[in-house]
Amino acid sequence: TQLLEQSPQFLSIQEGENLTVYCNSSSVFSSLQWYRQEPGEGPVLLVTVVTGGEVKKLKRLTFQFGDARKDSSLHITAAQPGDTGLYLCAGVGAGGTSYGKLTFGQGTILTVHP
Amino acid sequence: DTGVSQDPRHKITKRGQNVTFRCDPISEHNRLYWYRQTLGQGPEFLTYFQNEAQLEKSRLLSDRFSAERPKGSFSTLEIQRTEQGDSAMYLCASGKDYEQYFGPGTRLTVT
Numbered sequence: 001t002q003l004l005e006q007s008p009q010f011l012s013i014q015e016g017e018n019l020t021v022y023c024n025s026s027s028v029f030s031s032l033q034w035y036r037q038e039p040g041e042g043p044v045l046l047v048t049v050v051t052g053g054e055v056k057k058l059k060r061l062t063f064q065f066g067d068a069r070k071d072s073s074l075h076i077t078a079a080q081p082g083d084t085g086l087y088l089c090a091g092v093g094a095g096g097t098s099y100g101k102l103t104f105g106q107g108t109i110l111t112v113h114p
Numbered sequence: 115d116t117g118v119s120q121d122p123r124h125k126i127t128k129r130g131q132n133v134t135f136r137c138d139p140i141s142e143h144n145r146l147y148w149y150r151q152t153l154g155q156g157p158e159f160l161t162y163f164q165n166e167a168q169l170e171k172s173r174l175l176s177d178r179f180s181a182e183r184p185k186g187s188f189s190t191l192e193i194q195r196t197e198q199g200d201s202a203m204y205l206c207a208s209g210k211d212y213e214q215y216f217g218p219g220t221r222l223t224v225t
């Protein structure tokens with residue numbers, strides 16, 4: 001069974017601070033995705049990282065895929081209250097009947113205080 | 115709105131009753147997934163369709179759960195003889211390639 005461990009589970013910070021969320025697995029995934037979820041809504045895809053060592057930036061968000069494609073991180077610079085939400089990493093199944101199937105971490109609940 | 119839609123958004127039912135949820139995917143997507151999410155946790159995979167074929171089912175999907183996708187369009191997820199442990203958010207996602215787009219979910223509360 002492929003598992004993803006996310007840390008920290010909870011993060012409460014002040015506006016303007018930086019933060020990093022980690023996602024680790026003992027298994028290799030073909031790619032890894034990060035989602036953000038608001039209360040009462042479905043997850044919304046932020047980014048997909050595919051290549052080991054890959055770094056992608058989305059405004060103040062920086063995503064990195066580990067060289068061995070087993071871990072990933074999400075770094076937010078100068079957090080804003082609008083960044084508040086549940087952040088989820090998900091490993092993507094590669095082939096056969098598991099094609100596209102997502103295995104999620106338990107999520108990080110981020111609260112940014114004004 | 116051309117996103118994934120789910121109906122109903124909320125369902126409260128008594129233990130032992132049957133419930134059915136519907137998911138309408140994005141029209142050009144041939145893959146459809148169901149996930150279950152409990153409070154404070156990430157979604158857990160339940161089952162997956164490619165067109166009308168159900169290709170994989172999680173062991174979380176007990177005999178009380180059944181999913182269909184007739185004609186490869188909308189999908190239904192039925193839970194028979196609901197139990198309190200079935201209370202959760204049921205999420206549907208559709209996709210092609212590696213990207214999935216989630217619906218808003220159906221929040222089920224079993225009393």
